[in-house]
Each structure stands twice: as C-alpha cells, then as structure tokens.
Amino acid sequence: MFLPSLDATDVAQASLKNSLTYLGSVLLKNTTVDSVKELIQQTGSTLFWTHASTVEEAVKLWDVGVWKVVFDISVYANVVQELAGIPEERIAVTSALENPLLDFNAVNLDTLVPASILTTDPSVKNKLNVGEAFLAAATTDRADGLYTTMVVDERNTALGLVYSSQESVKESIRLGQGVYQSRRHGLWHKGLTSGATQTLVRIDYDCDGDALRFIVKQHGAGFCHLNTRTCFGAETGLASLQQTLQSRKNSAPVGSYTARLFNDAKLLKSKIMEEAEELCDATEKDDIAWEAADLIYFALTKCVSAGVSIEDIEKNLDKKARKVTRRPGNAKPKWIEPTVAAPKPAPTPAPKPAPKKDGRIEMVTYSSNDISAEKRAKLLLRPIIDSSEISARVAPIMKDVRERGDAALKDLTAKFDRVNLEHATIKAPFNPKDMELDPLTKAAIDQAYDNIYKFHDAQMDRETLVVETMPGVVCSRFARPIEKVGLYVPGGTAILPSTTLMLGIPAKVAGCSEIVIATPPRADGTVVPEVLYVAHKVGASHVVLAGGAQAVAAMAYGTQTVPKVDKICGPGNQYVTAAKMVAQNDTSCLVSIDMPAGPSEVLVIADRTCKPSYVAADLLSQAEHGVDSQVVLVAVDLEDSILAAIEDAIHEQAIRLPRVDIIRESIPKSYTLRVNTIDEAVRFSNEYAPEHLILHIDNAARLIPDIQHAGSVFVGHYSPESMGDYASGTNHTLPTYGYSRMYSGVNTLTFVKHITSQELTAEGLDRLGDTVMRLAEIEGLDAHRNAVAIRVADIRK
Structure with a gap:
C-alpha cells in the first residue's frame, strides 16, 4: 500500500493536505491529539495513521477517530501487554531506521512516502506525482491500460461504472473532482457541461488492486446522462427518503405534512417522542419494523431540517467505532423505571390552552361609520413592546463579546445555537465548493441580483452639487461611501439569500471598502451556500458565523477576526434590534444603524375591482411571518359579497399553508376596516404609516402622489409584495412599527454620507x-x- 506521510509542522506540505486525504490512509507526523482531532473534524476522514509514544496517548488518538497508531518497535516491545484487547489492525510498528514503515499485521509491506517529495502539479518534474504513486500498487489486464472504476456516493451506493487512466486519476486528485477517462473522447471532467459535478471524497482500490472505487459527493440532477441519480434505476429506502425530505425542505408542496413538520419544531419533537415510545412497546417482528420506519422518518426530518445528512450520521458512527474506550452506557435517571412505587406527584396547574388547530381563520371587521374616534386611534397603534427586559438580557452578551472577542462568539453560539465553531469568521476568498448551487437556484439569484443592482445603481449620487449662493461664494456637496459596513442576515436553518442581496448590493454600489456579513451558522457550522454565493457576488470580506446580539456586538466593537464596522444594517428579532440600539447609543464604539424595527406588517387598500383571492394571498404572505405580524385590510365601499369572498379565500388558502399554525394566531389579531371613499382609505393609511402598502384598486398609480408615509408601495393587482421581497429591484429592508413616517427603507444612500464644501x-x-x-x-x-x-x-x- 502507498502510504503518504504528512508533516504537520512543514508549511510547504500544507497545500497537499486535501489531496492526500483523497487517498484514504495518511500517516501524520509531528501532531498533537488536538491537531489530529481538528483535522478529522475538517476532513471527515477516520483513516489517519499517527505516532504515539505511550499507551495513554494512543488511547486518546484512537478515541478521537484515528485508525492506526504507530509505535516505534522499541516502545512497542515494552507496552505490548498493555495493548491486550486492542484489535491488531489498529496497531502498526516502525523501526528507528529510515526504511519504509513496517505493519506487522499486513501481508505486504506498506510503502511510506514523505509528502516533501510528493506533488499534484503535473509541471513539477523533480517530485513524485501523488496520482502515479497511488496507482503503483494497482494493476490492470486491459489492453488499453485503463482501470475499471466504480463510482459510489458517500453511503457507498453505486452511481455508475466508468474507466480511469493514470492521467484522469492525477487530474481528479489535483482538482478534488470526479475526472475519468472516456474510451471515445479522452479525459472526461464529470459535469463540466451538464452541471452535475462531483466533489471527490476518496479513491481506493479493491482487494486485488485491479478495480478502482471513486467515492464522491454528487451534485446536480445526478450521475446518469438520463438525469437520474444513478445508472441503475431509481433509489429506494433511506436514500430516497432523504432526497424527498431535502427537496420538500426547499420547496414544500402546499399543505404537505412534511412541510408542516419543518416549520413546527414542537410538533416534530412530539412525533419523535411518540414513535420512539411505540417502537419500545412493539414486540412482533413486523410491528418493530413498522414502528422503526416511522421513527426513522421523523428523526431524518429533524436531521434534514438542521442540514444534517445520512452521510453526516455515518461519519459520526465511524468516529464512534474508532474509539477504544467505552462509557458504562447506563440510561439517564429520567428514563430509568423506578423499582419501587414513586411518590404521587404534586398537582400541576392547568396548562394554558393551545391555539386552536381547527375552526375558521378570520379577521376582525370594523366600520368607520360605527367606530368612535378613540377606537380609530387604537386601530392605528402597534402592540406595545417592553424593551427593558430584552435590553437587560442583551447588555451582558454585548459586554462579553466586547471583552473576550472570538472566544465569546464561539461560546455564545454553542449556547444559543448549539453549534460548536472552530472559527468565528470565514474570510474571503470563499471556498468555491461551499458556494455550489443547482443551476435553477443560481439563475434565480443572478436575475434578482441584476434587477436589484440596476435599481440601486440608479440611486447613486455621482455628480457634485455646486451652487454659487452669491458672487464669489461657491458651496458644494458630494457623496462618499461609508467605509466599513456590517450586514445582519437572519437565518440559522433558514435560507435567506434575498436579505443578503438587499443589503449587500447597495453597499457594493455605494463603494464601501469593507462589507462584513453576519449570519447564524447551520448545525454543522457552515453557512448556507446561497447566502455565501451572494456574499461572494457583493464582494464581502468576512462572513461572521453568529446571530443575535452577539453578532451585532462583534461588528460594533470588532474582535480578533471580525473587523469593527461604522454602520450596521439589517432586520432581525427583538434581540437583534435591541443590540443595534445599544450599539448606536454607546459612544465608545461609534457605530450607526439603518433604522429601528418591529414586527413585519402590511396594509392593503381594496376596492370593488379587486380580485378576492389576490387580496387574501397578499394578507397571508405577511401573516405567515410570525404570530405578531400586523395585517390590515382597508375595504373601500366593498359589497358584502366581495368582502365575504375575501374572508373565504383567507381561510381556504391558509389551511393549505405549511405555516397555518402561525397564521391561526396572527390573523385573528388583524382587522378589516370598512371605509366609504378612497380619500378616507388613503388618510387612514398615511396615519398608520405601514411597512408595505398594497393598492388593489382601479387605476392605482393615480394614488401615488397622495401617499405620504409607507416603506414600499405595491401598485395594482399584479404587484404582490413578494416581487419586492425578492427580485423586482426595490429593497425589502423597510421601516416597520410606524417608522416610515421618518425613515426610508435601505437604499444606496443608506451606505453613503454627504460632505459639503465652500470656496470664497x-x-x-x-x-x-x-x-x-x-x-x-x-x-x-x-x-x-x-x-x-x-x-x-x-x-x-
């Protein structure tokens, strides 16, 4: 076996680290237990070999996931008794001589090759190519010299049969991609034209050395030219279930039960607990298989929701299998059945009634003819938010980040998001593999980018304003970008490339020299590729792997890896808003913010020309944001039949939506106000000052001159709010809670300041x-x- 040896202290060998891990086993030299653990975490490989000088050190290395521990022969002779019980295949021995490594458990000698004499660069002639060294132990009886190659995914499912040459193997290792040898067309870079590329995970050969196996991560439609995942027909079992769940997470069918599970963590938890209990109670073979299938379905839904795949689970199983120490394995106390009668528990207070899961979903209706001036004034108010408690929670978080920097960011992310980060920040240039998207998603983001850029580019002040106020007195005003800006993109398990576009593009147009994006990491500590792709397009220098108040604090004060910014923009929950306000009022950090924020809101004005289903859809598109969403319909002289049709459409559309439970709470808190004239409707809207104003009226554009206060206006029956949220070109980061009276939504001028000059x-x-x-x-x-x-x-x- 060809066994490359990698010296962790040699900087010159660092570039070979990824390439060598494609070959499976690698002997690591000059490492510590912690550095080996970090490398296993980064690569996912549990095939590393490394040296140990004591049994205690060896046990620690095995437990973090090392496959073989190598002892010097003189050490091995003294500790061989202590190693009793350790499988022989987990131990290798080497002499003190500079000869190849000798594995006493193998039939043949393993050839040890130091990384210092290896290369993946075909132009380097004085070193041994990694691909050639790997194939030195392989054989082929084919006249054309090609190697039969089975391509499998990370779960060892066969995708297809191909051929490899020495040249294709060298190129595959160099690029970290699936590259093969076509018998007709020569070198074949898989997916180069179709987009169905492959990320290389590992290459090995079979027991006879006459067939290769490429383990890959398949992207795009699949491996087969028929746009299926494999060349052997449709997938079944766990692979098929995972593919279905991943698809529904991104685009769930209306009314899908799986989509409801993704959006209701409490429901999903209850189902996992329920199915686990039913599996434990089952006794017959068929019943056990049936209940186990149910439990796996709900458990895998939980995993997919958090970005965890079956492959991730199997990697953790592999790491656990490498351990040589074992804990007792006793159940936690709450799961142990008592052997004696437990005392009768004290009575607990009756729980608060849960939101109704059935019944009609409808808004409250008022008439301007019947309500008092006092009631009308109350309809204009938003729910009162007591920020004192939230600010008290935010203050110590921000203080912690200010004092401890990255260490606090990591600790807080582990506490609030349950994600253990290796690094608090990703610095540009970003890894292309982390930004890989399917063609449809990439095309959608690119088109939205173009529209938003075009509109925001037109807003830029590029001409200097020059005014001679009197002879000999010339005054000027010119724009300059805010140098460093921080953009907060909410997320976690959500995918929000739209917010990244809305914040990043105007900052890029304005010419900000440094753009820092903060977004909560996924469960595996990574950023969703859609957000990272947009971060790359807008020229972000850093992506901070944090959310909440800690992310705001990192950008406001700066840390060891997060640059301090001059202005922070972006939406978020009450903790994010409170943190922005605290930062703005702290003169020691000198940072400004875009605007205060409250719950999302929409006001719709509709007359007799409206289409009820359109009006209902627009109201629901805001109501699904959260239980505190503000939804208002101002009905202008509507007949009872039209208003009834809108109310019916609200209920019928809502019950088919995955977030129906949220809507059941937000819609009853919303209201319809019946008014007599358009003028009265506009007057109420201006007093309310909504975030989104939608005009479902005849000749809607004529009302624009009368609109005094609104974040963004959607004019006419074919202008749903969703268009502005994603791709029409306007910005969706808008003032809420009535702040549209004095704030603009985010725009290009949000990221510039104006300087005046005078010359006499x-x-x-x-x-x-x-x-x-x-x-x-x-x-x-x-x-x-x-x-x-x-x-x-x-x-x-």
Missing part, C-alpha cells in the same frame, strides 16, 4: 463678511468674528 474669493468674503461678523457678535463668539475681520481688513486696505 476675496470678493465673496468682502461681500459676505459684514453679515458673518454681525452674527458672531450677537452670539458673543469673538474668535469667530476675528477670523473674518482679519481677512476683511486686508482686503479693504
């Missing part, structure tokens, strides 16, 4: 000097007066 000639100073001196006298500022007087005296000599 001697004539201009002479003409204006007496005015300035007099005003300075009135205010008692003699030094100001003197700065003018001394010059005027020279001019008038």
Whole structure:
C-alpha cells in the first residue's frame, strides 16, 4: 500500500493536505491529539495513521477517530501487554531506521512516502506525482491500460461504472473532482457541461488492486446522462427518503405534512417522542419494523431540517467505532423505571390552552361609520413592546463579546445555537465548493441580483452639487461611501439569500471598502451556500458565523477576526434590534444603524375591482411571518359579497399553508376596516404609516402622489409584495412599527454620507463678511468674528 506521510509542522506540505486525504490512509507526523482531532473534524476522514509514544496517548488518538497508531518497535516491545484487547489492525510498528514503515499485521509491506517529495502539479518534474504513486500498487489486464472504476456516493451506493487512466486519476486528485477517462473522447471532467459535478471524497482500490472505487459527493440532477441519480434505476429506502425530505425542505408542496413538520419544531419533537415510545412497546417482528420506519422518518426530518445528512450520521458512527474506550452506557435517571412505587406527584396547574388547530381563520371587521374616534386611534397603534427586559438580557452578551472577542462568539453560539465553531469568521476568498448551487437556484439569484443592482445603481449620487449662493461664494456637496459596513442576515436553518442581496448590493454600489456579513451558522457550522454565493457576488470580506446580539456586538466593537464596522444594517428579532440600539447609543464604539424595527406588517387598500383571492394571498404572505405580524385590510365601499369572498379565500388558502399554525394566531389579531371613499382609505393609511402598502384598486398609480408615509408601495393587482421581497429591484429592508413616517427603507444612500464644501474669493468674503461678523457678535463668539475681520481688513486696505 502507498502510504503518504504528512508533516504537520512543514508549511510547504500544507497545500497537499486535501489531496492526500483523497487517498484514504495518511500517516501524520509531528501532531498533537488536538491537531489530529481538528483535522478529522475538517476532513471527515477516520483513516489517519499517527505516532504515539505511550499507551495513554494512543488511547486518546484512537478515541478521537484515528485508525492506526504507530509505535516505534522499541516502545512497542515494552507496552505490548498493555495493548491486550486492542484489535491488531489498529496497531502498526516502525523501526528507528529510515526504511519504509513496517505493519506487522499486513501481508505486504506498506510503502511510506514523505509528502516533501510528493506533488499534484503535473509541471513539477523533480517530485513524485501523488496520482502515479497511488496507482503503483494497482494493476490492470486491459489492453488499453485503463482501470475499471466504480463510482459510489458517500453511503457507498453505486452511481455508475466508468474507466480511469493514470492521467484522469492525477487530474481528479489535483482538482478534488470526479475526472475519468472516456474510451471515445479522452479525459472526461464529470459535469463540466451538464452541471452535475462531483466533489471527490476518496479513491481506493479493491482487494486485488485491479478495480478502482471513486467515492464522491454528487451534485446536480445526478450521475446518469438520463438525469437520474444513478445508472441503475431509481433509489429506494433511506436514500430516497432523504432526497424527498431535502427537496420538500426547499420547496414544500402546499399543505404537505412534511412541510408542516419543518416549520413546527414542537410538533416534530412530539412525533419523535411518540414513535420512539411505540417502537419500545412493539414486540412482533413486523410491528418493530413498522414502528422503526416511522421513527426513522421523523428523526431524518429533524436531521434534514438542521442540514444534517445520512452521510453526516455515518461519519459520526465511524468516529464512534474508532474509539477504544467505552462509557458504562447506563440510561439517564429520567428514563430509568423506578423499582419501587414513586411518590404521587404534586398537582400541576392547568396548562394554558393551545391555539386552536381547527375552526375558521378570520379577521376582525370594523366600520368607520360605527367606530368612535378613540377606537380609530387604537386601530392605528402597534402592540406595545417592553424593551427593558430584552435590553437587560442583551447588555451582558454585548459586554462579553466586547471583552473576550472570538472566544465569546464561539461560546455564545454553542449556547444559543448549539453549534460548536472552530472559527468565528470565514474570510474571503470563499471556498468555491461551499458556494455550489443547482443551476435553477443560481439563475434565480443572478436575475434578482441584476434587477436589484440596476435599481440601486440608479440611486447613486455621482455628480457634485455646486451652487454659487452669491458672487464669489461657491458651496458644494458630494457623496462618499461609508467605509466599513456590517450586514445582519437572519437565518440559522433558514435560507435567506434575498436579505443578503438587499443589503449587500447597495453597499457594493455605494463603494464601501469593507462589507462584513453576519449570519447564524447551520448545525454543522457552515453557512448556507446561497447566502455565501451572494456574499461572494457583493464582494464581502468576512462572513461572521453568529446571530443575535452577539453578532451585532462583534461588528460594533470588532474582535480578533471580525473587523469593527461604522454602520450596521439589517432586520432581525427583538434581540437583534435591541443590540443595534445599544450599539448606536454607546459612544465608545461609534457605530450607526439603518433604522429601528418591529414586527413585519402590511396594509392593503381594496376596492370593488379587486380580485378576492389576490387580496387574501397578499394578507397571508405577511401573516405567515410570525404570530405578531400586523395585517390590515382597508375595504373601500366593498359589497358584502366581495368582502365575504375575501374572508373565504383567507381561510381556504391558509389551511393549505405549511405555516397555518402561525397564521391561526396572527390573523385573528388583524382587522378589516370598512371605509366609504378612497380619500378616507388613503388618510387612514398615511396615519398608520405601514411597512408595505398594497393598492388593489382601479387605476392605482393615480394614488401615488397622495401617499405620504409607507416603506414600499405595491401598485395594482399584479404587484404582490413578494416581487419586492425578492427580485423586482426595490429593497425589502423597510421601516416597520410606524417608522416610515421618518425613515426610508435601505437604499444606496443608506451606505453613503454627504460632505459639503465652500470656496470664497476675496470678493465673496468682502461681500459676505459684514453679515458673518454681525452674527458672531450677537452670539458673543469673538474668535469667530476675528477670523473674518482679519481677512476683511486686508482686503479693504
């Protein structure tokens, strides 16, 4: 066996680390237990060999996932008794000589090759190519010299049969991709034209060395030219279930039960607990298989929801299998059945009634003719938010990040998001493999990017404003970008490339020299590829792997790896908003914010020309955001039948939506206000000052001159709010809670500031000097007066 040896202390060998792990076993030299653990975490490989000088060190290495521990023969002779019980295949022995490594458990000698003489660069002639060294132990009886190659996925499911040559293997290792040898067309880079590329995981050969196995991560439609995942027909079992769940997570069918599970963590937890109990109670073979299938379905839904795959689970099983120490394995106390009668528990108070899961979903209706002035004023109010408690929770979080930096970010992310980070920040340039998208998603993001960029680019002030206020006095104003900006993108398990676009594009257009994006990491500590792809497109320098108040604090104060920014923009929950307000008011960090924020909201004005199903859909698109979403319909002289049709459509559409449980809470808190005229509707809207205003009326554009307060206006029957949220070109980061009275939504000018200048000639100073001196006298500022007087005296000599 060809066994490459990698020296962790040799910087020159670092570039070979990824390439060598494709070959499976690698002997690591000059490492520590912690550095080996970190490498296993990074690569997912549990095939590493490494040296140990004591049994205690060896046990620690086995337990973190090392396959073989290598002892010097002199050490091995002294500890062989202590190693009793350790499988022989987990131990290798080497002599003190500089000869190849000798594995006493193998039939043949393993050839040890130091990484210092290896290369993947075909142009380097004085070193051994990794691909050639790997194939030295392989054989082929084919006349054309090709190697039969089975391509499998990470779960060892066969995708297809191909052929490899020495050249294709070398190229595959160099690129970290699936590259094969076509018998007709030569070198074949899989997916180069179809987009169904492969990320290389490992290459090995069979027991006879005459067939290769490529283990890959398959992207796109699949391996087969018929756009199926395998060349052997449709997948079944766990692989098929995982594929279905991953598909439904991204685009769940309306009314899908699986989609409901993704959006209701409590329901999913209850189902996992329920099915686990039923599996434990089952006794017959068929019943056990049936209940186990149910439990696996719900458990895998939980995994997919958090971005965890079957492959991730299997990697953890492999790591656990490498351990040589074992815990007792006793159940936790709460799961142990008592052997004696337990005391009768004290009565617990009756729980609060849960939201109704059935019944009609409808809004409250008022008429402007029947309500008092006091009631009308109350309809204009938003729910009162007591920020004192939230601010009290936010303050220590921000203090912790300010004092401990990255260490606090990691600890807080582990506490709140249950994600253990190796690094708090990803720095550009980002790894292309982490930004890989399917063609449809990439095309959608690219088109949205183009529209948003075009609209925001048109907003940029590129001309200097020059005004001669009087002869000899010229005043100017010019724009300059805010140098460093921080953009907060909510997320966690959610995928929000749209918010990244809405914040990143105007910052890029404005010319900000440093763009820092903060977003909560997924369960595996990574950023969703859609967000990272947009971060790359807008030129972000860093992505901070954190959410909540800790992310805001990192950008406001700066850490060891997060640059301090001058302005923070972006939506978020109440903790994010509170943290932004705290940062803005802390003069020691000198940071500004885009705007305060409250729950998302929409106000719809509809007249008799409206289509009820459209109105209902627009109301629901806001209601699904959260239980505190604000949804208002202003009905202009609507007949009872039209209003009834809208109410029916709200219920019928809502019950088919995955987030119906949220809507059941938000819609009853919302209301319809019946008014008599368009003027009355506009007047109410201006007083309410909504985040989103949708005009479902005849000739809607005529109302635009009358709209005084709104974050964004959607004009006419074919302008749903969703278009502005994603791709029409306008921005979706908008003022809520009535703040559209005094704030604009995020735009290009959010990321610039304006500087003024003035230039006076001697004539201009002479003409204006007496005015300035007099005003300075009135205010008692003699030094100001003197700065003018001394010059005027020279001019008038």
